[in-house]
Amino acid sequence: MEHYLIPVIPFQKQLIVRGEGSYIYDDKGERYLDLNSGQFCTVLGHANPELAACVKEISETIAHTSSGILSEVVLKAAKRINEISGELDARCILLSTGAEAVEFAVRYAKHITGKDGLVCFEKGYHGLTLGTQSITFGGKYAAPAINDIFSVPIPGENDTAECIEAFAEVTERNKNRIAAVVMEPIVSVGGMIYPGREYFREVRRICDKNDLLLIFDESQTGFGRTGAWFCYQEFDVIPDMVVCSKGIGMGYPVSAVLFRGELCERKLTMTHYSSHQNDPFAAGIVAFGIDYMEKNELLRSNREKGAYFLEKLKEVTERNRLFVRARGCGMMLGMDISIPGVENYRPIYEKVSNLAAEKKVLLQGTDGGRVLRFLLDYLISGSNIDFCADVLGGIRL
Ligand SMILES: Cc1ncc(COP(=O)(O)O)c(C=O)c1O
Structure with a gap:
């Protein structure tokens, strides 16, 4: 062709x-x-007529504002995300792609903790921007990778107790250099691996002990895919940040980062700009999607x-x-x-x-x-x- x-x-x-x-x-x-809803995005199918009507309405009302201007629909979408986030009590930002959202989460994790390092799965996937490629597949294909990346084995492929031990060992030894742990609750690109709730509960405990932030990359698992709004709710583990993309946009370029409510009580002095952050376009789609999923x-x-x-x-x-x-x-x-x-x-x-x-x-x-x-x-x-x-x-x- x-x-x-x-x-x-x-x-x-x-x-x-x-x-x-x-x-x-x-x-x-x-x-x-x-069988894969495009690249795991069109969760309401292709050309869903109700979604098409929603997009038409957005285009005829307002699709975009400047970064510092809020629209009604953005407030509504953020409130709806807060409602479905349960105990996380989420505050959120709407962005466009998964990698952009991971970059945002990591940027803030470094800012909040004042540390640089990241822990990731050996076969995790988080995107292929310059930053995210460093934690995709443990940075194996990043040339060059950013500093202080620590990759750990995945339970499901390996013995869970051994993986917990390996995680504890790496994080204890390097806790003064590590800002956050970034993990997919279900490792998809790495081979459909299900590490399970026991592992993540231990990860949460060890993060708390060593003052590390826990970031769940729910780009694939989020927005209802596994039968809960988010996978962390099934594990009974509250991460500090959650990345959600793909399904949340239902085929349109929409992603979100959710911060645990308490995190916003800390002083977040860092600014962030992206042309399409908190756009009414993204917000209209997200608010529609949550209503649609509840209704059906x-x-x-x-x-x-x-x-x-x-x-x-x-x-x-x-x-x-x-x-x-x-x-x-x-x-x-x-x-x-x-x-x-x-x-x-x-x-x-x-x-x-x-x-x-x-x-x-x-x-x-x-x-x-x-x-x-x-x-x-x-x-x-x-x-x-x-x-x-x-x-x-x-x-x-
Ligand atoms: C878990 C996960 N995180 C991040 C990304 C990157 O998302 P995007 O391709 O929208 O940048 C993907 C994409 O497949 C993903 O599966």
């Missing part, structure tokens, strides 16, 4: 012209089941549909030996491809995803193609879940 784009990644062969619900349509009129009881339905899909994936692993370890919760599930003796899963994944695409199902692989992930839109139908399971069950290499 000829184009004038910077080739930052290999593009797929379909040329998309429109989307509707869980489907996207190419220029030949073929429709594909989009999507937290409950995400839990139920997720449990149903997990059952289906487990059945797939029973009838197709190519797949193992179906796992996950809510609309955030994963399953491994497994072939004895294979180390490089990239070509295997290519075959699997091409076979699925022939059946008009779009998959996403991660961790070098070894893991399939499913971050479905919240409105996906039971029959589409069944169809997906049938396609996966029938894949033979």
